[in-house]
Amino acid sequence: MPARDEGKSAERSTYRAFHMVSTRWADNDQYGHINNAKFYEFVDSAVNAHLLIADALDESIGLVVDSGCRYTSSLAFPDVIEVGIKVDHIGTSSVRYGFAVFRRGTTTPAAIGHFVHVYVDRDTRRPKPVSGKLKAVVENLKAE
Numbered sequence: 001m002p003a004r005d006e007g008k009s010a011e012r013s014t015y016r017a018f019h020m021v022s023t024r025w026a027d028n029d030q031y032g033h034i035n036n037a038k039f040y041e042f043v044d045s046a047v048n049a050h051l052l053i054a055d056a057l058d059e060s061i062g063l064v065v066d067s068g069c070r071y072t073s074s075l076a077f078p079d080v081i082e083v084g085i086k087v088d089h090i091g092t093s094s095v096r097y098g099f100a101v102f103r104r105g106t107t108t109p110a111a112i113g114h115f116v117h118v119y120v121d122r123d124t125r126r127p128k129p130v131s132g133k134l135k136a137v138v139e140n141l142k143a144e
Contacts, residue, residue, distance in 0.1 A: 010072075012107055015084025015100060016141045019046035023077045033074035039111050040067065043099045046083035047117075056137040060128045062095070062117030069113030080104040087141040093127035094118045095138050 021042045029035040044064070051057050075081060082102045089096040096116045100109035121128050130138065 033076045054137045056134040060119040067115035073110045086143040
């Protein structure tokens with residue numbers, strides 16, 4: 001998938017949904033900021049919360065097969081963050097999500113990136129087409 005214009009992707013208005021996350025003391029690492037791996041946890045939780053709240057997950061589950069993140073500033077406990085999510089591409093059985101992590105009330109993201117879910121059958125773990133309610137929910141997250 002071609003790289004997106006990073007300037008446009010960093011604008012809050014690009015993201016179609018936001019999920020608030022309260023950081024915890026344990027999220028800080030020995031350097032006094034939130035460890036980079038925690039950002040992926042925040043984003044994964046935000047996307048899955050969005051899908052669960054919309055009742056869009058049934059017999060299929062999303063497996064992360066690709067991800068990337070660029071960090072622009074650090075965050076630390078007790079920051080409250082907002083994870084912005086959008087959909088950049090919908091394939092036959094996959095969805096490429098874009099995300100940005102903002103300190104609550106700010107317009108410049110602390111991190112920006114993407115990840116790809118391939119939707120598979122819960123039992124067989126074989127790819128399954130994105131359809132029905134899931135497709136409708138991710139269509140609503142498409143970036144303009």
